[in-house]
Structures are given as C-alpha cells and as structure tokens.
Amino acid sequence: MSKKITDKVTWVGKIDWELRSFHGDELSTHKGTSYNSYLIRDEKTVLIDTAWEPYDKEFVSNLKKEIDLKDIDYIVINHGEIDHSGSLVALMNEIPDTPIYCTANGVKSLKGHYHKDWNFVPVKTGDTLDIGSSTLAFVEARMLHWPDTMFTYMSGDNILFSTDAFGQHYASEMLFNDLVDQDELYSEAFKYYANILTPFNKLVINKIKEVVAMNLPLDYICTSHGVIWRDNPAQIIEKYIEWANDYKEDQITILYDTMWDGTRRMSEAIAKGLIEGDKDVRVKQFNLSKSDKNDVLSEAFKSKAILVGSPTVNKGITYATAGILEMLKGLGMKNKKAGAFGTYGWSGESVKIIEDWLHEAGFEIPLESVKAMWNPDEAAIEAAENFGKLFAAECLD
Numbered sequence: 001m002s003k004k005i006t007d008k009v010t011w012v013g014k015i016d017w018e019l020r021s022f023h024g025d026e027l028s029t030h031k032g033t034s035y036n037s038y039l040i041r042d043e044k045t046v047l048i049d050t051a052w053e054p055y056d057k058e059f060v061s062n063l064k065k066e067i068d069l070k071d072i073d074y075i076v077i078n079h080g081e082i083d084h085s086g087s088l089v090a091l092m093n094e095i096p097d098t099p100i101y102c103t104a105n106g107v108k109s110l111k112g113h114y115h116k117d118w119n120f121v122p123v124k125t126g127d128t129l130d131i132g133s134s135t136l137a138f139v140e141a142r143m144l145h146w147p148d149t150m151f152t153y154m155s156g157d158n159i160l161f162s163t164d165a166f167g168q169h170y171a172s173e174m175l176f177n178d179l180v181d182q183d184e185l186y187s188e189a190f191k192y193y194a195n196i197l198t199p200f201n202k203l204v205i206n207k208i209k210e211v212v213a214m215n216l217p218l219d220y221i222c223t224s225h226g227v228i229w230r231d232n233p234a235q236i237i238e239k240y241i242e243w244a245n246d247y248k249e250d251q252i253t254i255l256y257d258t259m260w261d262g263t264r265r266m267s268e269a270i271a272k273g274l275i276e277g278d279k280d281v282r283v284k285q286f287n288l289s290k291s292d293k294n295d296v297l298s299e300a301f302k303s304k305a306i307l308v309g310s311p312t313v314n315k316g317i318t319y320a321t322a323g324i325l326e327m328l329k330g331l332g333m334k335n336k337k338a339g340a341f342g343t344y345g346w347s348g349e350s351v352k353i354i355e356d357w358l359h360e361a362g363f364e365i366p367l368e369s370v371k372a373m374w375n376p377d378e379a380a381i382e383a384a385e386n387f388g389k390l391f392a393a394e395c396l397d
C-alpha cells in the first residue's frame with residue numbers, strides 16, 4: 001500500500017512487522033523494520049531505492065498499481081545493500097534500460113551483488129539531476145555506512161533522502177515521526193546508531209557539518225528504515241551530533257557470564273560497591289548468555305565505563321563473553337573506561353584475556369582487575385565490593 005508524503009512524493013516501500021533479526025543474526029530487530037522506497041512524480045518520474053529481495057514480487061506489483069513502470073525515467077540507488085536494492089532484479093526485468101543513478105562505489109556493489117550490466121550513471125557530490133520543477137542533488141556519504149552510500153536532496157519539497165542515516169528498525173503504519181510513540185522511536189534510533197554507526201563517528205560529524213554548510217532548507221528526512229522525520233527533522237541531526245561525540249551518561253554497565261553463579265555473585269558485589277561510593281551513578285548488570293547482545297551494546301554505548309566478567313573455561317573465556325568482546329572491538333567506542341573480573345578453578349586466564357581484548361577494543365583500564373577462586377568467599381566478595389568503589393571513583397567525575 002502506497003502512502004502520500006507530499007503532492008509529488010509517495011512512499012512505495014514495504015513494512016516488515018515480522019523481522020526479528022537482521023544482517024543474519026548480527027542485529028536484533030525487536031520492533032520489525034521497513035524498507036522505504038519513494039516515488040517522485042515531477043515532469044520526470046524517479047524511484048528512490050527499492051525493498052529487500054524476499055518482497056520483490058510484492059514490491060513490483062504494488063509499484064504497478066501506482067504507476068506504469070515504463071513511466072519511470074530514473075532510478076536512484078542511494079545504497080547498494082540488499083535490503084534496499086534487492087528488488088532491482090525483478091524491477092529491471094521489466095524496465096531493463098532505465099538509468100540507475102548511484103555512486104561509482106554503488107556501481108561496484110550493485111554489480112558485485114547482481115552481476116548485471118545495467119545502465120548505470122555514476123554520480124558524485126555536486127552532481128544534480130533536473131526532474132522538472134525540482135532538482136535532485138547528490139551528496140556522497142562514504143562509509144555511512146558502506147563505501148557506496150550517498151544522500152539525495154530534492155529541492156522544492158526540501159527532502160533529504162538519507163538512506164540508512166537517521167533510520168530505525170521500527171515497523172509502523174504511521175509514516176511520520178510525530179505520529180509514533182516517541183520513547184520507542186528514540187530507543188530504536190539510538191540502538192541503530194550504537195550498533196551500526198558508532199565506528200564512523202568522525203565521518204558522521206564531518207558529513208553533518210558538510211550538509212549543514214550547504215544551507216539547504218529541510219522539511220523532511222526520508223530515511224530507508226523506519227519513520228520519516230517531518231516534525232522538526234533537525235532534532236535527529238542534533239541527536240546524531242550528540243551521539244557521534246563519544247556519547248556517555250553517568251552509567252556503568254556490567255557484562256558477565258557464569259556457569260555456576262560465582263561470576264554473577266562477583267558482579268553483584270561489584271555493583272554494590274559502585275553504588276556505595278560517593279558518586280551518583282546508574283548501574284546495570286547483564287548476564288550475556290541471557291541478554292540480547294545488541295541491547296547490551298546500546299547500554300555499553302551509553303556508559304562511561306563497562307566491566308566485563310567471565311569464569312575461566314578451558315584456559316579461555318565463555319563464548320558469550322568472547323562474542324560481545326569481538327563486537328565491542330568492531331564498534332571501537334572511544335573515551336570509555338573498562339575493567340575485568342571473573343572466577344576460576346586452577347589456572348585463571350579469563351581476566352587477562354578480557355583485559356587484552358578490552359585494550360584492543362580501545363578501552364582504558366584504570367584498575368587492576370579482580371578474580372576469585374571457585375565460588376567467591378566472604379573475603380573475595382568484600383574485595384569485589386571494594387573494587388567497585390574504587391572503579392566508580394576512577395570513572396566518574
């Protein structure tokens with residue numbers, strides 16, 4: 001079902017209420033998502049992006065209800081990832097000669113995925129396309145979040161088609177930001193930023209500066225997932241600047257795993273110490289085997305410091321701990337402190353392994369880590385509490 005945005009622009013995407021994980025299982029999507037595609041009808045007709053491949057037949061058939069496909073003059077693909085370009089094969093089977101506007105890297109990624117020699121028109125920042133009473137201007141946005149990414153700005157209606165930037169994995173029949181639950185919207189926009197865009201913080205800041213300097217009037221940000229920002233679209237840009245500047249709240253998050261509850265007891269003792277210190281701090285604890293990894297990463301993103309705990313298992317750490325450390329390394333959060341803890345039976349390698357991994361992930365480790373043998377006794381619990389107190393003092397202003 002299509003939805004009208006302005007007299008000239010119609011949403012022709014797909015709302016996916018069922019999706020619960022994305023990028024394989026790399027990203028949880030508790031609230032579904034949408035694959036947003038937009039049809040512009042000016043003197044020329046333009047399709048911006050498509051929908052994910054499993055929905056290609058539905059996408060093309062809905063598009064046919066909206067327009068004779070032969071009337072599409074240009075296709076713009078802002079980002080070649082399959083969730084946005086996946087319906088191209090089905091569409092291009094019907095209109096094989098239609099020019100596809102994308103970046104030079106977009107040509108590479110589209111050819112890499114579909115192995116088709118379509119009529120590509122590579123564009124770069126500053127290039128424009130006259131479509132009648134309005135003009136499309138292209139702005140390359142390399143690595144936000146793929147090398148091929150670009151934004152397309154439509155004059156007249158003052159719309160920034162921003163592809164994944166400013167998006168949320170958030171299914172809603174309500175097309176616009178002002179019509180949805182604001183807490184849900186911001187929680188999903190935050191999770192999206194923390195889990196996808198964190199590695200590109202500097203690029204986000206620079207790109208926003210570049211676009212702001214263009215002084216373009218902005219009435220809508222049409223993202224490729226979730227709702228369209230029409231009510232004060234600058235609000236999400238301001239949030240992105242905040243998040244990209246090594247965002248942190250007065251929170252310390254403890255991430256641990258345990259087999260026989262010893263490491264959990266250490267976590268609880270550390271949490272007690274963190275809270276008992278003379279600093280105001282919000283403390284959260286997550287058992288990594290029982291928690292959603294992406295929600296945990298969002299909490300880490302929000303924190304001034306994190307503590308990671310694991311028992312020693314076969315001279316190593318548990319797989320859930322290794323998984324989260326690998327993800328933290330990839331995200332490369334900056335200006336955060338960290339510490340390690342864990343229990344062991346004889347050799348006790350886990351704490352050192354966690355410390356090394358945290359160093360590699362870019363965290364500063366201000367205190368020597370704590371470990372305890374077997375099920376921590378009273379003295380070990382007291383040591384963990386003291387560690388918590390000292391850690392809070394080190395990490396909070």
Ligand SMILES: Cc1cc2nc3c(=O)[nH]c(=O)nc-3n(C[C@H](O)[C@H](O)[C@H](O)COP(=O)(O)O)c2cc1C
Nearest residue numbers: 259260261262263311314315344345346347348374
């Ligand atoms: C399968 C398995 C392998 C283990 N391997 C080691 C090891 O290599 N070195 C060591 O010091 N302890 C080892 N342990 C002992 C645990 O580290 C110890 O039981 C610890 O107290 C468990 O912590 P938890 O109560 O948080 O699960 C192993 C335990 C299990 C069950």
